[in-house]
Amino acid sequence: MRKLFILRGPMGAGKSTWVKNHGLEEYTLSSDKIRLLFQSPILLPSGKYGICQKNDNKVWKLLFELLEERMSKGEFTVVDATHSKTSMISKYRELCQKHRYRATIIDFSKVPLDVLLKRNIEREEYHQVPEFAI
Numbered sequence: 001m002r003k004l005f006i007l008r009g010p011m012g013a014g015k016s017t018w019v020k021n022h023g024l025e026e027y028t029l030s031s032d033k034i035r036l037l038f039q040s041p042i043l044l045p046s047g048k049y050g051i052c053q054k055n056d057n058k059v060w061k062l063l064f065e066l067l068e069e070r071m072s073k074g075e076f077t078v079v080d081a082t083h084s085k086t087s088m089i090s091k092y093r094e095l096c097q098k099h100r101y102r103a104t105i106i107d108f109s110k111v112p113l114d115v116l117l118k119r120n121i122e123r124e125e126y127h128q129v130p131e132f133a134i
Helices: 015-021 031-038 056-072 087-099 113-122
Strands: 003-008 028-030 077-080 102-107
Touching: 003 015, 003 087, 015 028, 015 077, 028 031, 028 056, 031 056, 031 077, 056 077, 056 087, 087 102
Parallel strands: 003 077, 003 102, 028 077
Antiparallel strands: none
């Protein structure tokens, strides 16, 4: 199938919900899920639990290793992450050229701020992020 869907948008924009609603969980590599494989939710200074960001280098290294393995087999894959830096897209572009893939960016960045803040409060505690991060 040689297709890659790259989800892009702020936390709480609906990326993971979109994956679930479309039955694509088994085809998805999620940076947050990989973070939780490296470390369980941690107690933050605020007294709430959250996902540790300290393993990000390992998280992204593993995500790209897993992605390349899937691409080498021609598997359809979705990558669920914020992708807030456009420089990240060039990494996907290189892999797509190498493995003859077509990439589609599904952009969730137009969700209004008030909706993002409301969704953030409604999330499980360890999935909530500080408002400034949104």
